[in-house]
Amino acid sequence: MAGVSTGEWQRRHDLLIGWGNGLRQDDGVGLLIAERVEGWSRPGLEVLAIPQLTPELAPRLAEAARVLFVDAALAAACPDPGWTLAQLPRWSPGPQPLSHHASPGALLQLACSLYGRTPPAWQLLVRAHSFELGTELTAATAALLPEALAAVGRWCGDA
């Protein structure tokens, strides 16, 4: 991946990955945000709505200009106002757990180890209030959606 020309770099796209389980109430908030953002049809932004982060995403990460992971989180990881968008370290210390699914840190490590490139990456976490069986978000998590989507818009470059 080293030695990429400026033109080639500019052709790289941003990648948004929302993941979770749509049958577990607020665990599906990452999927929902991804589906909403996909509806924006923004040029240069590829959107994935998937149940788990899987190792074969690593080459797609390595090819992306920037990556935004979107997931649900417990309150401890998501203080007020109930969502957080932060840049991830390019290299997490120590090997990250990886099986049929992976964490953002493990995928970034995998992209770097196998393909020699880690894109700058961010993570948007939205507070989940219930992981019980159900296809609808709780009202409390649903109320966080407008702000979370606005944060994604700013990440994408909206004023």
Added chain:
Amino acid sequence: MTRTILIDPVTRIEGHAKISIHLDASGAVISAHFHVGEFRGFEAFCVGRPFSEMASITARICGICPVSHLLAAAKTGDQLLVVTIPPAAERLRRLMNLAQIIQSHALSFFHLSSPDFLLGWDSDPAQRNVFGLIAADPELARGGIRLRQFGQAVIERLGGRKIHPAWAVPGGVRSPLQPADRDWIRSRLSEAVATTRGALDLFKRLLDGPLVTEAAVFGDFPSLFMGLVGPDGRWEHYGGRLRLIDSTGALVTAELPTDGLSAVQLGGLLAEAVDPSTYLKFPYYKPLGPEAGSYRVGPLARLNVCERIGHEQADRELLELRQRGGRVVTSSFLYHLARLIEILAALEAIEALLDDPALCDTHVRAHAGVNAREAVGVSEAPRGTLFHHYRVDSDGLIEAVNLIIATGQNNRAMNRTITQIARQYIQAGPAVAGVPEIAEGLLNRVEAGIRCFDPCLSCSTHAAGQMPLHVQLIGPEGELLRERWRE
């Protein structure tokens, strides 16, 4: 007094589980058990839904093998409609299932299990993972990723980009295969075959050398084996007949056709035992009872029950497997080799399907209303035979669901495997205060016994009603020292 050693969590498997190893007063292993503490309860969630939604709902049960549930649900729906699906639809479903087998087996072998084989059982656990593998053999690691990418890409081209494609539906599939996608799949086959052949050659060399002991003591015991077979007993993954054999290769019962398999037939064949220490049920062959009727499913079982695979390269590998392990291979460690052979078989089967002019036909769905109130759908998931059983009302709303999952069917075999490994390695260790000192590498071997079966707990943990987790500590005289229930 008895002692219990816990390995918690078991690493490099799907889901959270623990293993308990029970020792007697002398430190000898009495038994080992695999416990699953996750409760999913998806079957109750499905009640009241239209049966036509079951494919998309059950595909979301598991992010690991959604295609397997998708196909089993669609096949159950076919039976409720009482339709014969168009020939192209069956071919396309087969194509998707083959791609699923490839991507799932690739990850199990290349990234979850090969760190043990290539880096060593006793190597630094901080390095004994895919990142250590990348450092030791980056080409193998990249090849595994590419192979998995290929399988996922075939699934995406058939069903759309998302991992949970609601593409297979009762009566067929939603959309045909485009010739451009067929040609793309064909263009990637030779690389995938080369990667698989390289892994096969590597693993067979290891089996003849540093892994010879593991092949002998990682769950080598007689049991029943169950899987699907096609015409003339050929390897099968989608339809055909259900075959159950014993370790001599003899049929245990008459084969059952999967098309039209009735709930009564399934109920006569299988029963499910429960144990309060785990959410994972114990299906067994009903006429022989829970112990003698326990059986194994999955890649090794499929290769054991078939007469031949029906594809040239894979058949040569099957012959070698049988030269190595006998007509019916009983070593659970050889599940890994079976996985690689099945990847090769799947790639050859895909090549044959691509040559079939009917593959791109545009008539891919039959339409009908509800014509039956109860049905069973069967297909082979990467980990083994998968059963969906639905009962619906006259409007097609689900009244009852039961899913019999591969990991559950291998439950007793997993316990026997880790007991055998624990007895071999833990007794051999030095003792401190009458209890064997347990080196990390020994515990890793016990965990690896579970990984032979590549268990996936996402969909396999369910129970009839509420089943709390019950943990007991039993003293040498059988007295209850401590117990704890988790709701």
